[in-house]
Amino acid sequence: MPEKPESAANNPAKKEKPLQPPATIKFASLIAVVQSVIALIFAGVLIWREIINAENNSIASDAATANWIGAGTAGFIAIIFGTIVAAALSQYRGKRWGRGPIVLLQVILAASSFQMMSGGAVFFGIFILASAVIALLMIFHPQSNAWMELHYAPRRRG
Numbered sequence: 001m002p003e004k005p006e007s008a009a010n011n012p013a014k015k016e017k018p019l020q021p022p023a024t025i026k027f028a029s030l031i032a033v034v035q036s037v038i039a040l041i042f043a044g045v046l047i048w049r050e051i052i053n054a055e056n057n058s059i060a061s062d063a064a065t066a067n068w069i070g071a072g073t074a075g076f077i078a079i080i081f082g083t084i085v086a087a088a089l090s091q092y093r094g095k096r097w098g099r100g101p102i103v104l105l106q107v108i109l110a111a112s113s114f115q116m117m118s119g120g121a122v123f124f125g126i127f128i129l130a131s132a133v134i135a136l137l138m139i140f141h142p143q144s145n146a147w148m149e150l151h152y153a154p155r156r157r158g
Helices: 023-051 064-092 099-118 122-139 142-157
Strands: none
Touching: 023 064, 023 099, 023 122, 023 142, 064 099, 099 122
16 A cells, blocks of 8 residues: 655644745834834833933822833833734744734834824824834735735635
8 A cells, every 4th residue: 555645734743834925024024123123222221211210200100119110111112022023023934923913013103103293203203104004015915915825725725
């Protein structure tokens, strides 16, 4: 009786390499990494300000925990944007799970950009909005959608 050829489905040790993403996915991933690195640098600045005990006049609280607002914010930023970096790098390497977090980040940044512009930071608001729109256009580009569809095709066949 002839032996069946081993496939990745029959042999978990033989995993198929992920499909290489198109340039549109890679570009959107790089935009998300740059945005996240900027946020992580800001988190580092917040930690540094906590270390040197810098005064923050924008905090209107007498509570003892008010001294930890910078560190707490930095921790939150590190968790959120660290996840985005992991998602973007994963997607850049050909895995599909990174798309959702990247899209969510772009929507949040696009909305935040309008707050920045109305608050007087027009240049930064336009820059953030432009980067978010470009990332969304790249991630929903027909090439990107076709690549994502290839990941799901084997599951549909059953």
